[in-house]
Amino acid sequence: xxxxxxxxxxxxxxxxxxxxxxxxxxxxxxxxxxxxxxxxxxxxxxxxxxxxxxxxxxxxxxxxxxxxxxxxxxxxxxxxxxxxxxxxxxxxxxxxxxxxxxxxxxxxxxxxxxxxxxxxxxxxxxxxxxxxxxxxxxxxxxxxxxxxxxxxxxxxxxxxxxxxxxxxxxxxxxxxxxxxxxxxxxxxxxxxxxxxxxxxxxxxxxxxxxxxxxxxxxxxxxxxxxxxxxxxxxxxxxxxxxxxxxxxxxxxxxxxxxxxxxxxxxxxxxxxxxxxxxxxxxxxxxxxxxxxxxxxxxxxxxxxxxxxxxxxxxxxxxxxxxxxxxxxxxxxxxxxxxxxxxxxxxxxxxxxxxxxxxxxxxxxxxxxxxxxxxxxxxxxxxxxxxxxxxxxxxxxxxxxxxxxxxxxxxxxxxxxxxxxxxxxxxxxxxxxxxxxxxxxxxxxxxxxxxxxxxxxxxxxxxxxxxxxxxxxxxxxxxxxxxxxxxxx
Numbered sequence: 451x452x453x454x455x456x457x458x459x460x461x462x463x464x465x466x467x468x469x470x471x472x473x474x475x476x477x478x479x480x481x482x483x484x485x486x487x488x489x490x491x492x493x494x495x496x497x498x499x500x501x502x503x504x505x506x507x508x509x510x511x512x513x514x515x516x517x518x519x520x521x522x523x524x525x526x527x528x529x530x531x532x533x534x535x536x537x538x539x540x541x542x543x544x545x546x547x548x549x550x551x552x553x554x555x556x557x558x559x560x561x562x563x564x565x566x567x568x569x570x571x572x573x574x575x576x577x578x579x580x581x582x583x584x585x586x587x588x589x590x591x592x593x594x595x596x597x598x599x600x601x602x603x604x605x606x607x608x609x610x611x612x613x614x615x616x617x618x619x620x621x622x623x624x625x626x627x628x629x630x631x632x633x634x635x636x637x638x639x640x641x642x643x644x645x646x647x648x649x650x651x652x653x654x655x656x657x658x659x660x661x662x663x664x665x666x667x668x669x670x671x672x673x674x675x676x677x678x679x680x681x682x683x684x685x686x687x688x689x690x691x692x693x694x695x696x697x698x699x700x701x702x703x704x705x706x707x708x709x710x711x712x713x714x715x716x717x718x719x720x721x722x723x724x725x726x727x728x729x730x731x732x733x734x735x736x737x738x739x740x741x742x743x744x745x746x747x748x749x750x751x752x753x754x755x756x757x758x759x760x761x762x763x764x765x766x767x768x769x770x771x772x773x774x775x776x777x778x779x780x781x782x783x784x785x786x787x788x789x790x791x792x793x794x795x796x797x798x799x800x801x802x803x804x805x806x807x808x809x810x811x812x813x814x815x816x817x818x819x820x821x822x823x824x825x826x827x828x829x830x831x832x833x834x835x836x837x838x839x840x841x842x843x844x845x846x847x848x849x850x851x852x853x854x855x856x857x858x859x860x861x862x863x864x865x866x867x868x869x870x871x872x873x874x875x876x877x878x879x880x881x882x883x884x885x886x887x888x889x890x891x892x893x894x895x896x897x898x899x900x901x902x903x904x905x906x907x908x909x910x911x912x913x914x915x916x917x918x919x920x921x922x923x924x925x926x927x928x929x930x931x932x933x934x935x936x937x938x
Contacts, residue, residue: 513860516867517890521701521877522708528722529696532715533877534708537870543608543704544870546600547615548878550699552692553596554665554813555730558680560640560672564632565688566596571628574621578628585614594618596670598698602871605706609714616718619693629682637678640671647749648822651923655755658741658919659816663733666813694724701877703870735759735814738917744930745923752828752924756819756835758917763810763883769896770908772807776855777847777905778838779804779819785854787838792821798831799823804839806912812883817913825924832922842909846902859897863890 521535552562570592572578585592590603590611599618601611643649653669660667671677700719702711738758761771779788780803792802802821809815819839823831847855866876867890880889 513864513894514891516864517894519867519873519877519880519887519890521887522712523881523887524712526695526716526720528720528724529694529698529727530719530722531699531881532712533699533701533881534711535701535703535873535877536705536708536711537703537873538705539870541605541705542602542870543605543611543702543706544600544602544874545611545615545700545702546871546874546878547598547619547698547700548882549596549598549619549692550697550882551728551730552688553670554732555692555728556665556688557684558672559665559668559676560636560670561676561680561684561688562596562692563670563672564596564629564636564677564680565685566594566598567632567635568624568628568685569594569599569618569622571632572623572625573617574623575617581614581618585611592618600871600874605704608704608706608711609717612714612718616722619698620719620722622689624682624685624689626682629685633677633680636671637674640669640674640677643669643671647747647751647923648753650747651745651753651755651921654743654745654923655757655818655919655921656816658743658921659735659757659759661733661736664735665732691725691728694727695719695722696724696727699878699881701874701881703874703877732813738914740917741919742930743919743921744927745921746927746929747923747925749923749925750825751822752825752831752922754819754821754823754828754832754835755921755923756832756839756918757817758914758919760806760815760817761810761912762812762814764885765810765912767908767911768807768810769893770900770904771912772859773847773852773855773897773900774842774905774909775805775807776858777851778842780808781854782858782861787841787851788819788821788835791838792831792834796830796834798827798834802831802835804835825926828922828924832920836915836918839913840915843906843913843915846906848902852900852902852905856897856900860894863894866890 519535521533523531523533525531552565556562570578570581572581576584581592585601585603588603588607588610590601590607592599592601592611592614599615601615603611643653657667662668672680700715702715704711761768765771776782777787779786781787781789784790784793786803788802788804792798793800799821804817804819806815806817808818819835821828821831821835866872876890877887879885880887886892
């Protein structure tokens, strides 16, 4: 690599008066497609709304407009929820379809992941290769998981994309040879997890927080034993239970009129019949108790995990805790207290972070601190992590820390509303968590009002130093506090 020959380019949007403006440049010439598909090229302008002609005149107005989402939400006669946002930014069609709670309600660990992987293996009418070729021929893409499917293509190909999406979701073949092929791939993924110290640590940490019987306390891929035992009949039954219209939400962002999109969706999904929305219950999360755990591995690095049960996404303190996260453990450019102390000042770790809002969902997430350090340094790094966490309960954010955290959150909000695919995924989350489609702009206002005292109050309410699970995965350790029972 010859650094003297490198080139750095920045695109700065112009303000309406012709002067240079600040802020992020619109996304340009974006490439989509997979498996060698022809690329579609287009430009998206996140500041433009439906029917927009002139850009807002101030940075604040530009941000407010970028965060203004006004989609239509309807429920089809079969129960499928449809969310459509008309966005005159580019001739782009992006759709994300979500199947809810499959992992939380799977009968066998890893069943939901296997079902999702099998969706791209073909339908009763077309092979997986034929599906990929069809979407690839128009420069589009399809991606699958147990949570559903997403697609992106040019607007003129929206009907094709929706028909392929509907076919894959509604009529997967689940061929016997495909089941065995996906089973092998999933077992390989599990083997890789078990051979990666950080992944091993994360699995142990999750199990300690949620318990071995909770879906969130085990790997989404399952265990070797559970995956080997999965039958085709179980895959078919899982699909029949969860992949039903009443358990499905489809979010679409396109420059085409919302009414046109609704017509195309009705054609692709309107005659999809299915059962009731599945009722999912999960085991209670164990009462939080302090716990010390050690796991010996052959590795060059020690991995430190510290934390306890966190919050749900709709917690009233979410905004204050998001600021907490940025000040404490996820600040941009290694500006957080953890990074400044453990990484920059003491040189104990290259990777270090801490967050309580990062994985908050319908079920509680986790407060999680992580550091990767040299085996000899983990005791000191662990001590400093504890000290910084305790300090968040007594040392309010400084004015600079508060301002920096708010700027980072504001930037993330705007970035999340730029591309059509990102907005489609965001609409699903807003609907899933019941936040309302005005949430991005409302949240911006909420963040602006957070004070240093709010951060300390929220931290004291949700961070419990006397209940922390502490796990070290490193060479040369004696096992301590580990539950030998594997997750089923």
